[in-house]
Amino acid sequence: MQNDDTQTPFTWFKTMFDAPEGNDPVAIGLGSMGKGQAWVNGHLIGRYWSIVAPESGCPSSCSYAGTYGDSKCRSNCGMATQSWYHIPREWLQESGNLLVLFEETGGDPSQISLQVHYTKTICSKISETYYPPLSSWSRSANGRATLNTVAPELHLQCDEGHVISKITFASYGTPSGGCQNFSVGNCHASTALDLVTEACVGNNKCSVSVTNDVFGDPCRKVVKDLAVEAECSPPSATKEPRDDM
Incomplete structure (x- = not known):
């Protein structure tokens, strides 16, 4: 300049x-x-x-509860x-x-x-009691909607041209907190991080079924959530921020 x-x-x-x-x-x-x-x-x-x-x-603390x-x-x-x-x-x-x-x-x-x-951190938290994905819904000949028995799904997606490079948090059980502030609860499936990493890392987007069939049942008779936090990265170092002025 x-x-x-x-x-x-x-x-x-x-x-x-x-x-x-x-x-x-x-x-x-x-x-x-x-x-x-x-x-x-x-x-x-x-x-x-x-x-x-x-x-x-x-x-010092933030809560959006009540009148804005x-x-x-x-x-x-x-x-x-x-x-x-x-x-x-x-x-x-x-x-x-x-x-x-x-x-x-x-x-x-x-x-x-x-x-x-670009979006560097993406998160999602889905309960096993959530509705299943839209692909499981159909309409019968009489016009009524029918639902196939399919578990809810957690979806992650990076910006176009970027990939999920790392799963920084994954817990199936009773995780607490929100994005960039998740923590493991008293109920936690130890396989969650490895399973989500295998399904998502290296892909632009991924989906994981929120069910005991995938993660096992870490605590019986308890409604479980799947919480995931991931990092997105550009496909090469040429996308890193740079100063040109």
Whole structure:
């Protein structure tokens, strides 16, 4: 990014850059700038403004139970409200892309960077009492819906072109918590991690039947859930985030 030695308000900056490889969404980091507008190849990204949220106001714990208010479950207090801005892939060419900034308050354009984004963590939690998959439903000659006896299924799927690279958590029994915060309960099938890993790793998507027939029965007369957390990865290192500016 070319700029004069003296940082003054109302300054134009421009630079050329190559698009990151692949088809993942692209974002530009403008957290080092102040306030202004940005264009890529003549398309207006919009206005950016590096406002820092107040340091107070974020609760120590979060629960969405009850009436919603704008102060409920606030996070990232004391941090920039927005630093990354989306650049549609349709606006980019392989090389020779033009970035233009109109800066109103001053900033450091040398710290601007590009990054590709994709879903890195996926989760699912399904009970053995859930409805079976749609493929098990059919309609009889008299028009009534009929259901074949099929167990519910847990489904995982990464973004297009990415694969499930690792199962970081799998428990069939009474797991607790939510995505990125699962924990094993008092009832747990020790085979769950290996079975889900075998079914899912290396694939873009997978499904696992939520039934004792697959995992065994770790605790009789208890309704069991299957909770899984997985990591998605690009097919090659060329998809990793990179700085080009």
